[in-house]
Amino acid sequence: SRWYSCEFPGHSLAGKPERGVLGGGVEALLSYIFTEVIKVYLDLVAVLLPAAGLLQLQDVKKTCCEFLESQLHPVNCLGIRAFADMHACTDLLNKANTYAEQHFADVVLSEEFLNLGIEQVCSLISSDKLTISSEEKVFEAVIAWVNHDKDVRQEFMARLMEHVRLPLLPREYLVQRVEEEALVKNSSACKDYLIEAMKYHLLPTEQRILMKSVRTRLRTPMNLPKLMVVVGGQAPKAIRSVECYDFKEERWHQVAELPSRRCRAGMVYMAGLVFAVGGFNGSLRVRTVDSYDPVKDQWTSVANMRDRRSTLGAAVLNGLLYAVGGFDGSTGLSSVEAYNIKSNEWFHVAPMNTRRSSVGVGVVGGLLYAVGGYDGASRQCLSTVECYNATTNEWTYIAEMSTRRSGAGVGVLNNLLYAVGGHDGPLVRKSVEVYDPTTNTWRQVADMNMCRRNAGVCAVNGLLYVVGGDDGSCNLASVEYYNPTTDKWTVVSSCMSTGRSYAGNNCLIFLVFC
Ligand SMILES: *[C@@H]1O[C@H](CO)[C@@H](O)[C@H](O)[C@H]1NC(C)=O
Ligand SMILES: *[C@@H]1O[C@H](CO)[C@@H](O)[C@H](O)[C@H]1NC(C)=O
Ligand SMILES: *[C@@H]1O[C@H](CO)[C@@H](O)[C@H](O)[C@H]1NC(C)=O
Numbered sequence: 001s002r003w004y005s006c007e008f009p010g011h012s013l014a015g016k017p018e019r020g021v022l023g024g025g026v027e028a029l030l031s032y033i034f035t036e037v038i039k040v041y042l043d044l045v046a047v048l049l050p051a052a053g054l055l056q057l058q059d060v061k062k063t064c065c066e067f068l069e070s071q072l073h074p075v076n077c078l079g080i081r082a083f084a085d086m087h088a089c090t091d092l093l094n095k096a097n098t099y100a101e102q103h104f105a106d107v108v109l110s111e112e113f114l115n116l117g118i119e120q121v122c123s124l125i126s127s128d129k130l131t132i133s134s135e136e137k138v139f140e141a142v143i144a145w146v147n148h149d150k151d152v153r154q155e156f157m158a159r160l161m162e163h164v165r166l167p168l169l170p171r172e173y174l175v176q177r178v179e180e181e182a183l184v185k186n187s188s189a190c191k192d193y194l195i196e197a198m199k200y201h202l203l204p205t206e207q208r209i210l211m212k213s214v215r216t217r218l219r220t221p222m223n224l225p226k227l228m229v230v231v232g233g234q235a236p237k238a239i240r241s242v243e244c245y246d247f248k249e250e251r252w253h254q255v256a257e258l259p260s261r262r263c264r265a266g267m268v269y270m271a272g273l274v275f276a277v278g279g280f281n282g283s284l285r286v287r288t289v290d291s292y293d294p295v296k297d298q299w300t301s302v303a304n305m306r307d308r309r310s311t312l313g314a315a316v317l318n319g320l321l322y323a324v325g326g327f328d329g330s331t332g333l334s335s336v337e338a339y340n341i342k343s344n345e346w347f348h349v350a351p352m353n354t355r356r357s358s359v360g361v362g363v364v365g366g367l368l369y370a371v372g373g374y375d376g377a378s379r380q381c382l383s384t385v386e387c388y389n390a391t392t393n394e395w396t397y398i399a400e401m402s403t404r405r406s407g408a409g410v411g412v413l414n415n416l417l418y419a420v421g422g423h424d425g426p427l428v429r430k431s432v433e434v435y436d437p438t439t440n441t442w443r444q445v446a447d448m449n450m451c452r453r454n455a456g457v458c459a460v461n462g463l464l465y466v467v468g469g470d471d472g473s474c475n476l477a478s479v480e481y482y483n484p485t486t487d488k489w490t491v492v493s494s495c496m497s498t499g500r501s502y503a504g505n506n507c508l509i510f511l512v513f514c
Contacts, residue, residue, distance in 0.1 A: 279310045
């Protein structure tokens with residue numbers, strides 16, 4: 001038989017089929033029986049699938065399920081899940097359930113989520129498999145769900161908060177957000193959960209492990225994010241090799257090589273693509289930009305930057321890719337440019353106040369931060385930091401770090417900006433400091449296991465990974481990660497195949513959501 005489907009991405013499955021649709025269902029089935037051609041669309045499936053079940057048209061039922069699976073979207077997956085449950089479509093039920101867990105942050109914004117019953121909300125938020133950047137998403141989802149029908153739902157606060165893993169949230173968030181929430185204040189059981197979380201934070205690290213509660217267990221999403229990509233670098237000369245770390249298999253493997261040699265490039269992940277921006281090709285600082293599609297395992301060149309830059313910082317702010325500072329072969333740069341993926345064009349924005357090569361950049365709270373680096377003019381490694389507001393197109397100095405850091409790795413975790421390692425002259429650091437934008441202060445956290453500069457940094461599942469770099473004499477193949485809850489660094493057992501540094505200056509690693 002032949003099948004046609006009309007797709008309306010992002011539509012919900014209608015609760016009750018309308019009469020027209022019911023007629024459509026009968027018509028479609030008759031047409032199928034006589035011609036073996038059927039036209040499937042979302043509302044129609046709501047009547048077609050039960051009818052197909054009744055008439056034992058297994059082919060039709062199977063196709064309906066496959067169609068619904070192809071339509072899964074954050075706005076409709078909970079409805080499709082309920083529908084699959086009602087009609088005993090086990091496979092579809094599991095797919096919709098996994099989809100909801102993997103897109104939790106978007107699903108909780110949907111009408112379907114706000115209209116779930118208490119049991120279903122508890123079952124969803126108690127899952128270990130939720131893919132979330134932070135436990136905040138779960139807390140905010142609970143508050144939004146209760147506020148949707150506050151008079152009726154506030155009595156469920158304690159039952160819901162039982163599944164929110166408050167100990168995994170940063171102290172600042174517990175004090176500034178959770179404790180201030182009226183719904184929490186009004187429930188003594190919720191206050192007990194808050195005390196449990198505070199106690200967890202007060203305990204010395206080794207005693208925290210002894211505190212066994214469902215709320216101190218890390219969520220362990222299955223699929224996402226899955227790969228970390230390390231692009232080019234110098235080992236010891238500029239190379240084309242690209243490696244991927246699979247978090248599930250816990251091993252490294254090679255993927256498609258760069259079109260040309262590149263090290264000291266800026267790297268970002270944007271719109272499903274990895275961008276390698278500028279850098280050094282072994283003889284020249286380049287303007288060129290390549291993008292990698294992890295699904296096709298293929299590299300493509302996009303528009304050149306306006307300026308040549310190596311050891312630049314690159315980051316994504318409001319959907320634009322920014323290339324910040326760097327070195328053009330003769331001087332350090334203060335200039336900054338942005339790339340619009342839709343028009344495939346680069347344009348200059350306001351320059352920084354300071355020339356910065358080997359600069360680390362990160363985005364927190366809608367602002368772009370440029371951290372330390374090397375000022376070619378005064379020949380100094382820098383401890384100064386400035387931040388860019390795209391609305392005003394202005395750079396402003398913020399609090400300085402406690403030490404000079406050039407080639408520091410910069411990463412963002414839980415709305416805090418981390419500056420990892422780097423060097424001041426010949427001294428390569430293992431120290432790490434973290435910036436809190438709400439207080440404009442830096443504070444020291446635990447040292448890494450190794451001294452590193454020009455390493456890559458990224459946040460995965462609430463941990464901050466630092467990859468490669470060099471310790472002043474050797475390129476490093478090792479990877480370590482920081483757990484902010486325990487304030488500890490742990491070395492990953494599997495190393496890259498080659499030690500490399502400068503693989504995308506300060507951020508050589510990217511998460512690819514497969
Ligand atoms: C606190 O909770 C009680 C019972 O659940 C409710 O009647 C009362 O209105 C709540 N007060 C506030 C300020 O929300
Ligand atoms: C570096 O780039 C320049 C200009 O694009 C090119 O002429 C040169 O051959 C490249 N060098 C290497 C080693 O690829
Ligand atoms: C950028 O500056 C404008 C004007 O001062 C301000 O309203 C806005 O909140 C700033 N943006 C961020 C993300 O802080």
